Amino acid sequence: MAEKLRVGIVGASGYGGVQLVRLLLDHPRVEIAYLGANQNAGVPFGELYPQLAHRIDRVCEAVELDRIVEACSVVFLATPNGIAYTLAPGLLAGGLRVFDLSADYRFVNLETYQSWYGGDRHDAAVAREAVYGLPELYRERIRTARLVGCPGCYPTASLLAAAPLLKQGLIDPRSLIIDAKSGVSGAGRTLKTGSLFAEADSSVAAYSVARHRHIPEIEQICSDLAGMRVQVQFTPHLIPMARGMLVTLYAQLRDPGLVSEDMLTIYEAFYRQASAVRVLGSGIYPQTKWASGTNTCFIGLEVDQRTERVIVLSALDNLVKGQSGQAIQAMNLTQGWEEMLGLPAVGFYP
Ligand SMILES: NC(=O)C1=CN([C@@H]2O[C@H](COP(=O)(O)OP(=O)(O)OC[C@H]3O[C@@H](n4cnc5c(N)ncnc54)[C@H](OP(=O)(O)O)[C@@H]3O)[C@@H](O)[C@H]2O)C=CC1
Numbered sequence: 346m347a348e349k350l351r352v353g354i355v356g357a358s359g360y361g362g363v364q365l366v367r368l369l370l371d372h373p374r375v376e377i378a379y380l381g382a383n384q385n386a387g388v389p390f391g392e393l394y395p396q397l398a399h400r401i402d403r404v405c406e407a408v409e410l411d412r413i414v415e416a417c418s419v420v421f422l423a424t425p426n427g428i429a430y431t432l433a434p435g436l437l438a439g440g441l442r443v444f445d446l447s448a449d450y451r452f453v454n455l456e457t458y459q460s461w462y463g464g465d466r467h468d469a470a471v472a473r474e475a476v477y478g479l480p481e482l483y484r485e486r487i488r489t490a491r492l493v494g495c496p497g498c499y500p501t502a503s504l505l506a507a508a509p510l511l512k513q514g515l516i517d518p519r520s521l522i523i524d525a526k527s528g529v530s531g532a533g534r535t536l537k538t539g540s541l542f543a544e545a546d547s548s549v550a551a552y553s554v555a556r557h558r559h560i561p562e563i564e565q566i567c568s569d570l571a572g573m574r575v576q577v578q579f580t581p582h583l584i585p586m587a588r589g590m591l592v593t594l595y596a597q598l599r600d601p602g603l604v605s606e607d608m609l610t611i612y613e614a615f616y617r618q619a620s621a622v623r624v625l626g627s628g629i630y631p632q633t634k635w636a637s638g639t640n641t642c643f644i645g646l647e648v649d650q651r652t653e654r655v656i657v658l659s660a661l662d663n664l665v666k667g668q669s670g671q672a673i674q675a676m677n678l679t680q681g682w683e684e685m686l687g688l689p690a691v692g693f694y695p
């Protein structure tokens with residue numbers, strides 16, 4: 346049996362971190378060699394997450410570059426925006442492969458990043474090397490990447506819903522409207538008033554309307570797919586559940602003669618090789634519950650012949666296909682392993 350790949354997780358104490366631990370503990374080809382945290386540095390992981398204490402006996406360490414380079418061949422950065430770009434240059438120089446779960450390495454243009462996220466960046470050469478980590482769209486580039494900027498939940502659910510339409514020129518790209526709903530874990534484990542039970546329970550609300558930070562990221566990839574500049578209307582909502590995401594996308598068809606069955610055939614062909622995407626049959630619309638705990642994105646659609654619009658629905662688990670699972674899927678590709686190795690495809694349902 347080949348030696349196991351030594352992987353590290355920076356931000357192990359957060360929601361993304363604990364998902365990575367959960368999934369990597371059951372991955373047959375890796376061993377967890379390092380866990381890093383910030384305020385929780387020095388705390389045994391099993392104390393933070395007693396439900397995993399019987400599976401992993403590691404302390405969350407302070408984030409020190411030399412220690413990570415010495416311990417690992419691959420590292421996942423599950424940290425808030427603005428941390429990865431301080432670490433990735435040193436980790437790459439130390440010979441590691443880096444999978445960043447934050448937004449730091451998702452942008453081709455660093456000025457776009459800085460105008461939406463702020464920060465003072467001096468890592469342009471490293472950023473140029475980064476590959477956008479959505480395997481369904483950039484599989485071949487990911488295979489050879491040393492640095493992968495993994496997309497988060499909203500861009501993943503939105504782009505998987507939109508990609509066949511844009512790539513094949515089926516819609517007027519200016520008509521794209523994306524309505525998205527996220528469970529509260531999307532906001533991370535850090536304390537925030539909006540994530541309190543009394544705020545989020547029994548209530549639904551939109552936020553960051555017309556100014557959410559995922560707009561430029563979604564537009565960047567939509568433009569790449571369409572071969573022209575695309576602007577989208579994107580509205581996120583917080584809904585009272587712990588995990589899960591549902592996107593409803595609307596767009597005006599170029600050919601009003603297309604019916605739902607034609608469109609389903611197009612989507613099925615587009616995602617035939619994509620083991621993390623399931624295109625549902627006619628009249629079946631996805632539920633977040635089906636995707637819970639899995640690295641699968643479920644897609645359903647309908648053409649409304651009255652309005653000449655297509656409506657595409659996509660559901661995923663924000664913490665798995667929308668975050669940690671996606672990063673592991675990218676790691677599998679860089680190692681030449683089966684893309685879904687170690688990743689659950691069957692949900693908890695109900
Ligand atoms: N939650 C989600 O659904 C998704 C999140 N993402 C992205 O993934 C990343 C992680 O998100 P999430 O897991 O939700 O976040 P959490 O808030 O749950 O966890 C953040 C983690 O980062 C650590 N951290 C904070 N500051 C530093 C620092 N200065 N140096 C090193 N580590 C630090 C924290 O350590 P400590 O606890 O010790 O302070 C903690 O482990 C974010 O960039 C987020 O945008 C992407 C897709 C979906």
Ligand SMILES: CC(=O)N[C@@H](CCC(=O)OP(=O)(O)O)C(=O)O
Binds near residue numbers: 529
């Ligand atoms: C509910 C909630 O607060 N969600 C987060 C999405 C987190 C995420 O996915 O962030 P990145 O893709 O940028 O890493 C938000 O709206 O900012």
